[in-house]
Amino acid sequence: MKQISKLLSWIFSPLFTPIYGLLIVLYLPVQSSSFVASESLYMLHPDVKFLFLLLFLVFIVMAPGLSLVVLRLNKTITSLQMESKEERLTPIAIMTFYCIILYLFLMFQAENAMIPSIIKAMVVGGALSAFIAYFITKKSKISLHGMGMGSLFGFVYMFSVPLEQSPLIMLTSVLVVGGLVMTARLFLKAHSLKEVGAGYLLGFASQVICIYFYP
Template structure:
């Protein structure tokens, strides 16, 4: 059981959550009420979709992953699993930095680039969740996996709100996946129920807040 829980934890590594979310909203064939940016991601050109995925891969997977490896090699952290609460602070700060850089990069693109607001808001939500988790981690070992799954569900949920037909199956699958990931963290005794609950709420609320209030 613990081997399966460990495998699930690696498949749903927090670094991968933004990519999973992007793939869902970019390639989910849904009907929208209009052609407003946040409602028409499926209609984007394939080349544009690939550019978004590549950009997020660089800033939310490759760069943070490389930074984690460097921290491990110079023994700033003792494990890539970040089991110690104290060891999490530097990686979380690094993740916050990369999310901020990604958001600013998207924000200051030319208007002709027509970057959907929900994509920018998602990056901003990631920065907000990372920043808040940095300060919360000083008090409790909040679950980064839970934050990532909460953010993933919150992002897809807010994307689905204005659609003429809500993707119930996809949202239900994400709720199920969230339950499986959070259960895996509990089985591994990496976190308490309180830590995964607060983590999921933080991730979900950060995405909902940033996307709802984004201009």
């Protein structure tokens, strides 16, 4: 059980959950009641989908991941697990920074690029949750895995709202996987129930608010 919990923790690392969310909205074959509402992400050209995935891989996975490795090598953090809340401050700040850089990159593309608003809003939601988590972490630990899974569910949920037929199986699957990941974190004694619950709520609320109010 311990090995399974560790595997789940790595597979659903907070760095990877935005990629999973992007894969779902880009490749889930669903129809919307309004072209503008969901911007028909499934119908985007394959090359455009690939570019979105590449951008997220570079800014959300590779760049922060390499930064964590550098922090580990210069002993700013003692392990990639970042068990103490003090060690989490710099990595969380780095995550916030790269989310902002990605958002600015998307914002300053040519108007004819037609970048879907929900994707830009997701990046804003990620920056917001990481920013809030930074200040929470100064006082107490908060589960970044919980935050990642909450963000994933919030993003997929908001994407499904304008659809003609809600992808209930996908929503349920994301919800169940989130529960399993948080259970794994509890089993590993990495967090308390309060910490994983707070992380999940923060991630979910940040995505819902940013996507709902994004122009």
